[in-house]
Amino acid sequence: MNSKIISDYSEIFETYQEFRGDFLENHIEKLKELDQYIPHSNTFFCITNTTTRSFEYVSKNFQPCTGMNTEMMCNKGMTFWWEHMHPDEMSLWLQSLNDLMIFTMSEIDILDRKKVSYTWNYRIKMADGIYHPILQHTTPMYFDEEGKPIIGLAHYSLLPITGGHLPIRASAKMLNDKNEYETVFFKTYSEQKLxxxxxxxxxxxxxxxxxxxxxxxxxxxxxxxxxxxxxxxxxxxxxxxxxxxxxxxxxxxxxxxxx
The missing domain is CATH 1.10.10.10 (Winged helix-like DNA-binding domain superfamily/Winged helix DNA-binding domain)
Incomplete structure (x- = not known):
């Protein structure tokens, strides 16, 4: 795994707060119970922990969706997932995460950050050896003392393969006073050189x-x-x-x- 990718990702989500408490464990137990009732589909979910670059839980649909081993995903964490990401898109993906974090920390009031949901896309090489487009929705579950989101519930949807491939897009939506999501950030990242x-x-x-x-x-x-x-x-x-x-x-x- 490219050490620069790990370094850049860690810098984006850098925090000095050590995660403690039974908050996460309680959520995992509830999600495990819920997961048993979710039918098989082309979506799966994970609990992401950016402080350790790990997946605290990976839902049962992961293996049917990707053909990859769930135990490997849990044991190796995010580096396992990144190893399967299309190399041409990694720098753009990191840029989108960085832009979303800067926007969150500078433009969204700390009390409103729990109302925000983030979306971005990229391609992952599945067990069939083909890069499939993935749409990821992540909602923060826990924030550090500075209000930086560090634990999230991420839903992944497999998109159909088309003749071309989608440009990477990142967005942030926030619940308004009517309890409806409004887009507050949107940006497209092109793979074309300037x-x-x-x-x-x-x-x-x-x-x-x-x-x-x-x-x-x-x-x-x-x-x-x-x-x-x-x-x-x-x-x-x-x-x-x-x-x-x-x-x-x-x-x-x-x-x-x-x-």
Missing amino acids: IAEQITFRERDIIRLISFGHSTEEIADKLFISINTVTSHRRNILKKTNSKNTTELIARSIREGMI
Whole structure:
């Protein structure tokens, strides 16, 4: 398991409070009783303990859903789960957790934090060797002295596999005065690299001129290069940035603050 992932996760949920008391044990016993009556489905739940990076309880639906061993999940904890996460999504997933924590600690009153539920998604390699999309809903059960959520009840839903894959999205919903959930945070995390990270300075000039509405011939004249060279640059830029057309390219460039 990548030690940086463990380190970054621990930093997000860092706390100096040692968890004590029978609060957790009582909840586990009640959930065990309830779990016996829950029918088999494509969802399962766990009690997450961020202070020890462990799962205090894993419901009976875990193995039917994933094909993985429940005992391994309990014994190895979160590192076992992370080992099966798609490597391309781990940094984005960590960023989403960090953003949610910053938002919670800075924007939500400490008395309201028990009313918040968090959602995010990612892909997990199941026993069949295929990465399946997972939607995770986590509701805090216990907070440390600073009001940081450290124990949670997490529900996991298996989503259908489609031709592409979902971008990672994170959200927070909070109960309002009508006892209804309102979205208070939402953000999408793209796996695409920033355009500025993929192009040369010359290609940046060409994108800027395209955004001004200049034609290929006009760009060639302004940059003192041939029309064929401009055409080649335009084709390479679209390919590098995985943009379908110049409209999408310019829209992304504006969103990323490049032009």
